[in-house]
Amino acid sequence: MENRTIAQLFEAEPLHWGLRGDPFLWREMRTHFFSIPLPATASELEVRIAQAFELLTDHPITEASEFYVNRYAHGGMSSGMVSPEFWRNEALSLLRSRYVET
Helix, strand or coil, X not given: CCCCEHHHHHCCCCCXXXXXXXXXXXXXXXXXXXXXXXXXXXXHHHHHHHHHHHHHHCCCCCCCCCEECHHHCCCCCCCCXXXXXXXXXXXXXXXXXHHHHC
16 A cells, blocks of 8 residues: 655645745645655644644744745745635645545
8 A cells, every 4th residue: 555645635736826925835845744644634634734834934824814934935026925814725625625535
């Protein structure tokens, strides 16, 4: 049986993003989870993603408004900006559905 990792859930990127920093966080999450096995439950997956979100951005995923992360700034009006709302409402839902399909 193939060993599946959380990173595999991040292989295909979403069709749209919240703000310009979100794709860079997505890719950094994929790298972060490279060797981390899929957890036993979808709830545990969400906890791990929330923990990684805070570790990588220094902001909780529950943050009310968008925030700036310098290493995600690569040009454009919202460059470096991350949308916690996108992560809570869209990214987590997408990753959860991919988890259920595995």
